[in-house]
Amino acid sequence: MRFSRAFIPTKKESPADAEIPSHKLLVRAGFIRKVASGLYDILPLGARVIRKIEQVIRQEMERAGAQEVILPIMHPAELWQESGRWDVYGKEMIKFKDRHERDYALGPTAEEMITDLVRKEVKSYKELPLNLYQIGRKFRDEIRPRFGLMRSREFIMKDAYSFHASDEDAEREYWNMFETYSRIFKRLGLEFKAVEADTGEIGGSFSHEFMVIADTGESKLVYCPECGYAASTEKAQQVRPEVPPNREGEFEAVEEVHTPGIRRIEEVSRFLSVPQKRILKLLVYVIDGRPVVLALRGDREVEEAKLKKAFNAKEVRLATDKEIEEFTGQPKGYLSPVGLPLPVYADYSVIPMVNFVAGAGRADYHLKNVNWGRDFSVAEFVDVTEVRGGEPCPKCGAPLVEKRGIEVGHIFKLGTKYSEAMGATFVDEQGNEKPMVMGCYGIGVTRVMAAAVEQGHDENGIIWPVEIAPFEVIVIPVNVKKEEIVEAAERVYSELMEAGFDVLLDDRNARPGFKFKDADLIGIPYQVIVGKKASEGVVELKIRRSGERLELPVDGVVGKLR
Numbered sequence: 200m201r202f203s204r205a206f207i208p209t210k211k212e213s214p215a216d217a218e219i220p221s222h223k224l225l226v227r228a229g230f231i232r233k234v235a236s237g238l239y240d241i242l243p244l245g246a247r248v249i250r251k252i253e254q255v256i257r258q259e260m261e262r263a264g265a266q267e268v269i270l271p272i273m274h275p276a277e278l279w280q281e282s283g284r285w286d287v288y289g290k291e292m293i294k295f296k297d298r299h300e301r302d303y304a305l306g307p308t309a310e311e312m313i314t315d316l317v318r319k320e321v322k323s324y325k326e327l328p329l330n331l332y333q334i335g336r337k338f339r340d341e342i343r344p345r346f347g348l349m350r351s352r353e354f355i356m357k358d359a360y361s362f363h364a365s366d367e368d369a370e371r372e373y374w375n376m377f378e379t380y381s382r383i384f385k386r387l388g389l390e391f392k393a394v395e396a397d398t399g400e401i402g403g404s405f406s407h408e409f410m411v412i413a414d415t416g417e418s419k420l421v422y423c424p425e426c427g428y429a430a431s432t433e434k435a436q437q438v439r440p441e442v443p444p445n446r447e448g449e450f451e452a453v454e455e456v457h458t459p460g461i462r463r464i465e466e467v468s469r470f471l472s473v474p475q476k477r478i479l480k481l482l483v484y485v486i487d488g489r490p491v492v493l494a495l496r497g498d499r500e501v502e503e504a505k506l507k508k509a510f511n512a513k514e515v516r517l518a519t520d521k522e523i524e525e526f527t528g529q530p531k532g533y534l535s536p537v538g539l540p541l542p543v544y545a546d547y548s549v550i551p552m553v554n555f556v557a558g559a560g561r562a563d564y565h566l567k568n569v570n571w572g573r574d575f576s577v578a579e580f581v582d583v584t585e586v587r588g589g590e591p592c593p594k595c596g597a598p599l600v601e602k603r604g605i606e607v608g609h610i611f612k613l614g615t616k617y618s619e620a621m622g623a624t625f626v627d628e629q630g631n632e633k634p635m636v637m638g639c640y641g642i643g644v645t646r647v648m649a650a651a652v653e654q655g656h657d658e659n660g661i662i663w664p665v666e667i668a669p670f671e672v673i674v675i676p677v678n679v680k681k682e683e684i685v686e687a688a689e690r691v692y693s694e695l696m697e698a699g700f701d702v703l704l705d706d707r708n709a710r711p712g713f714k715f716k717d718a719d720l721i722g723i724p725y726q727v728i729v730g731k732k733a734s735e736g737v738v739e740l741k742i743r744r745s746g747e748r749l750e751l752p753v754d755g756v757v758g759k760l761r
């Protein structure tokens with residue numbers, strides 16, 4: 200491809216709504232353009248990357264024995280009604296009517312569609328197992344589409360579904376897919392971790408998420424460097440010991456909660472002096488194994504600094520708006536919680552509910568030494584604890600490491616949830632009719648593209664892994680008016696193409712600095728710079744990732760890159 204003919208609209212400025220590097224860089228380097236919230240055009244460079252990611256996925260899925268299908272993205276409501284998900288899937292599913300007033304949805308996932316196909320065609324154990332996959336558009340009307348392709352409303356997913364005659368066979372396929380996913384993400388050049396995960400909305404008995412490690416990731420995970428245990432923080436929490444009941448006799452009995460997931464909020468206004476009347480409630484939660492006091496309207500910096508001092512604590516963190524929403528069910532802005540990560544109280548039973556600080560976010564408006572049992576009689580822990588770094592591994596006890604990650608893949612063993620609901624049965628060897636045992640396996644293709652940039656970039660732009668780079672090599676003649684330079688560049692360009700490389704020739708009549716900037720921004724792994732020394736038959740090879748440069752004879756480029 201010649202740059203002068205290519206549609207690569209690079210930009211100096213990042214879009215105003217872009218918060219993370221991948222979003223900024225994919226727009227600036229001309230890979231994507233926003234159409235509307237959560238909707239993106241994928242431009243030629245982006246399409247090249249997507250096709251390469253898909254290629255790796257196809258190769259590995261086929262190698263694992265899966266077969267590709269293409270199903271409609273328009274899903275009849277009846278199928279979703281049969282599984283029971285039409286009413287429960289929620290607002291993420293886009294629903295609409297056709298001209299005959301029949302209900303449809305744009306598929307956010309395709310368990311119902313595939314189960315319908317298989318139940319109609321497969322009748323005997325002899326036709327099982329089956330693993331069918333597709334690579335196509337999915338629609339989810341996300342509440343907060345953000346981070347560009349990372350969380351968009353329309354995206355490309357590889358989704359696979361397997362059908363089995365027995366639970367053991369479904370389990371075998373689950374681990375086959377586990378290994379396939381590991382191979383895929385390795386080939387894609389990503390640093391990732393497979394973590395034990397919650398089964399959530401899709402249901403089923405067990406599941407793993409594949410997380411690309413990145414500070415900007417929306418998910419949290421913990422792993423054990425000693426024994427290899429790895430889990431999403433929510434999942435890790437489920438294997439913790441139960442919160443012990445309130446110590447009976449010591450305090451009043453505790454009522455059951457009204458808010459699902461949150462136990463009790465204790466009114467403490469009665470012991471506040473007048474200027475502190477602004478504090479209406481003291482909410483005592485256990486977050487990350489530590490007592491956390493939520494108070495009305497704290498000022499983040501003031502609170503943090505004061506609490507640090509008051510508790511002589513290394514670190515004091517205020518909960519974020521999102522946490523407040525999750526923990527309290529209150530709209531953000533209503534409460535400003537004060538988190539006290541007191542370092543030593545990992546064991547719930549020994550958390551001393553004594554000497555709390557309750558704060559109003561104004562100097563001298565704090566209550567020190569607030570005590571459970573003396574100043575207020577009832578408080579109950581709310582277990583919203585996440586397992587964090589430093590806590591003991593549930594398998595071997597070594598300290599866990601905590602990281603943020605981007606969920607790029609998710610595999611589930613579904614069991615018979617869908618086959619039972621939709622009557623996907625087969626006749627086994629003994630002539631008995633049984634529901635098929637299912638698994639499902641997803642990869643966010645467009646999200647993988649963003650995740651690769653999140654992991655591969657520097658201040659000058661993107662650094663693509665070679666396997667998915669839009670072009671593997673860019674040939675840059677520094678001056679297109681010099682015949683010997685043009686000649687050498689054209690030669691390298693055509694030799695590389697003949698050798699099977701994806702090559703871009705920057706034949707634009709522009710200053711070299713301008714071209715170098717674009718090459719770095721786009722992130723092509725190898726740059727062949729054809730300059731003055733072309734007359735001596737010498738060119739320069741620059742490696743984007745390391746910045747390393749070396750001189751090569753014109754006819755040595757192909758051999759070097761091969």
Ligand code: ATP
Nearest residue numbers: 348349350351354356606607608609641642643646
């Ligand atoms: P998330 O937790 O990020 O909302 P999910 O758990 O809802 O994702 P799954 O139902 O497991 O997603 O779908 C399989 C894969 O599809 C995910 O692992 C992710 O890579 C991708 N994916 C899901 N939602 C989006 C989205 N809005 N934009 C881009 N990719 C997505």
Ligand code: MG
Nearest residue numbers: 291339341350
């Ligand atoms: Mg989701």
Ligand code: MG
Nearest residue numbers: 399408606609
């Ligand atoms: Mg998820």
Ligand code: MG
Nearest residue numbers: 408606608609
């Ligand atoms: Mg998921």
